[in-house]
């Protein structure tokens with residue numbers, strides 16, 4: 470009984486945080502919606518606002534940077550795709566969610582999500598029987614009208630159907646990955662037949678969710694970043710880039726640790742292979758790359774864990790699957806990225822349906838269909854995570870401040886003339902011309918200096934430059950750091966170099 474009360478209190482606290490966060494993000498121009506706000510909003514559709522879009526671009530740039538530095542090539546494929554592609558991939562037949570219908574108001578909801586929201590138990594791998602059992606046991610009621618549910622699970626397809634021309638059935642892609650596989654023969658030529666081929670795509674995907682109620686985490690239209698490694702079985706075992714990172718440590722939460730209700734184990738990749746937590750070097754390297762991406766966008770280490778999928782949770786073709794989870798204040802531990810060994814499944818399916826040869830010849834002369842290891846995530850999730858974490862810590866004793874990572878914050882530098890006269894704006898604009906060659910600068914001359922500081926703190930601007938009367942005499946300005954509130958006086962001619970240093974190495 471006490472346990473239930475504690476869980477209910479925790480759920481309430483999270484829900485309250487979700488509401489406050491969503492309100493803040495809309496008011497501060499990060500995320501608007503559900504859209505269209507002007508008419509009748511539809512759940513699961515959000516806009517990135519005047520500051521949110523800039524920040525999302527920065528998140529994508531950080532992701533792109535990690536992939537390209539690790540030899541991945543970026544592609545961009547059409548979103549609308551003919552039916553046959555999704556028959557081949559298996560999505561048309563198998564990509565659906567379990568749904569329950571309220572017997573009173575007839576609204577439908579995703580069964581596993583309702584269980585999760587009411588009990589904090591992850592139910593996404595439950596069978597239909599287990600779902601019904603959980604509904605009975607926890608007496609889950611309709612969130613809209615408090616009515617009872619019909620105890621029957623229906624299947625709801627997540628595919629968004631559309632039409633090409635007059636009558637050709639097509640779908641908006643539910644993931645980017647499948648579309649990345651299609652030009653395999655082109656890749657094969659480009660890489661001159663030498664595996665591994667490494668390719669990634671960042672772009673929109675669509676899922677016709679039944680009742681999305683988790684803000685940016687569950688949208689009907691969202692942005693994915695998915696990287697694919699086409700590789701042979703031998704290369705998976707002996708993967709040279711692995712040697713450079715084999716001593717790096719990751720918080721691995723194996724199936725055994727989960728069952729024993731123990732914490733993740735911080736373990737080197739080398740030892741994780743020895744203990745057979747991970748199956749091969751290439752997979753270990755991929756999981757480390759996913760971890761690096763989340764660190765590089767600025768998610769704190771202590772909020773990340775890597776959770777191994779249970780045997781019954783994996784896709785039937787997957788050889789290995791782990792999720793990278795981030796601990797959020799609004800939704801608890803949340804899946805933000807998946808690393809999947811998809812084996813030869815996709816290429817085999819597309820070879821079969823297209824009646825084309827999607828194999829390649831190894832140097833040994835042997836002909837094979839390559840395996841695929843995939844690093845897949847929605848860009849919206851690290852974006853949302855950063856704001857969730859920054860918003861949680863927002864209240865300093867005297868002010869509201871979003872401590873976003875400096876390289877991800879939507880605006881990098883606030884440029885503020887102390888007064889709107891005495892030649893200070895002119896001096897500031899002169900400085901702007903110089904520093905905006907390297908930084909995104911926001912010029913703001915109106916209102917008291919204190920008010921301007923707090924406006925910029927509240928949206929996470931890491932550095933503010935103030936131009937005052939002394940600046941006209943000594944050719945120096947004051948730079949103020951957002952979190953520590955420390956101020957330093959810097960000669961204007963050294964400004965670009967100093968700021969570059971702050972963004973690289975942090976504030977002295």
Ligand SMILES: [Zn+2]
Pocket residue numbers: 571572573574575576611612613614615616
């Ligand atoms: Zn109802």
